[in-house]
Structures are given as C-alpha cells and as structure tokens.
Amino acid sequence: MLNRILITGRLVADPELRKTQNDISVARFRIACNRDFRNKDGEYPTDFFSAVAWRSTAEFAATYFRKGSLMTLDGRLQSGSYEDKEGNKRQSVEIVVEHIYFGESKKEDGSSTRPKSADSGKAAPPPSFDPFGGGIDVDFDDDDDLPF
Numbered sequence: 001m002l003n004r005i006l007i008t009g010r011l012v013a014d015p016e017l018r019k020t021q022n023d024i025s026v027a028r029f030r031i032a033c034n035r036d037f038r039n040k041d042g043e044y045p046t047d048f049f050s051a052v053a054w055r056s057t058a059e060f061a062a063t064y065f066r067k068g069s070l071m072t073l074d075g076r077l078q079s080g081s082y083e084d085k086e087g088n089k090r091q092s093v094e095i096v097v098e099h100i101y102f103g104e105s106k107k108e109d110g111s112s113t114r115p116k117s118a119d120s121g122k123a124a125p126p127p128s129f130d131p132f133g134g135g136i137d138v139d140f141d142d143d144d145d146l147p148f
Contacts, residue, residue: 005095008072008103009033012048017062027058031071051075053097061100070103 009031017027029051034044051073053061065071075097084090 003076004074005077006072006074007031007033007049007095008070009049010103011065011067011069011071013067015053015058015061015065017058025055025058025062027053027061029053029061029065031073049095050092051095051097053100057097057100061097064102065100072101072103073097074099074101 010033012030012032015027015029017025019025031049031051033047033049035047037044039045061071073095075095077093078096079091079093081089081091
C-alpha cells in the first residue's frame, strides 16, 4: 500500500521540541495551507494539519523554523484513536514527517523573503531558471530563419 503526503504550508506556532524517556527528540507542530480557490467572500479557505517529526528531523524543525515559516513536509499520514478525559472515543490524524524542506529563502539579515504579488496577495512565483546562463535571441519578424 502507498501512504505518502507532500504538503507546503506555514507554521501556526514554533515547533515544540521534547525528548522521550529514551532521549529521542520529537517535535510537534501545526501547519496552515491555503486552498487553491476562493470562497463566496473572496477569501482562500485554510486547512490546518498536525505534524510530528522524530530524531534529527525534529531537531532540524525546531532549530530552523519559527511561526509563519513556509515549509514543505514529506512523509505519511497516520491515524489513531484515544479516549479523552471524559471517556469519549476520539480519532486523530497527523502527518509523520520524514523530510522537511525550506519553503523560502532568507535574506542576509536573517529575515525571510516573502515576495507578494501586487494583485492577489499570494506569494509571487519564483524567477525562472535558465540552466544555460542566457536566453536565445529570436527575431519573430524574420520568417526566413524558421526551420519549418
């Protein structure tokens, strides 16, 4: 069976790093992800997801990410059930994080770069990458150079 999730969102709060009795690091946090469409009020609905990271991945999250940081998580979904204080059965679903990636770069002063699009308020797309270091100059007015 395949159980894989790849999700990008912003941290709702700083990751909470703790140690187990066996001195294993574990970090718990929540991320917020906007949906790709607007609701009737013109706003993007937001989903909130709980996540847990273990060992070095937990330490990485707690060291390099803070509330509002954009992060990409790669992992799996895990569901469970428990009984609350009143004895009611509850269900839970969380992302078990295997890898965390930076969602944005940092400026030299340590603050994050978060470009905004002028019209939508969403992050602007990253600049295009040219692996050859420059473009090809094409004159579209001269049909003699076309190979077809």
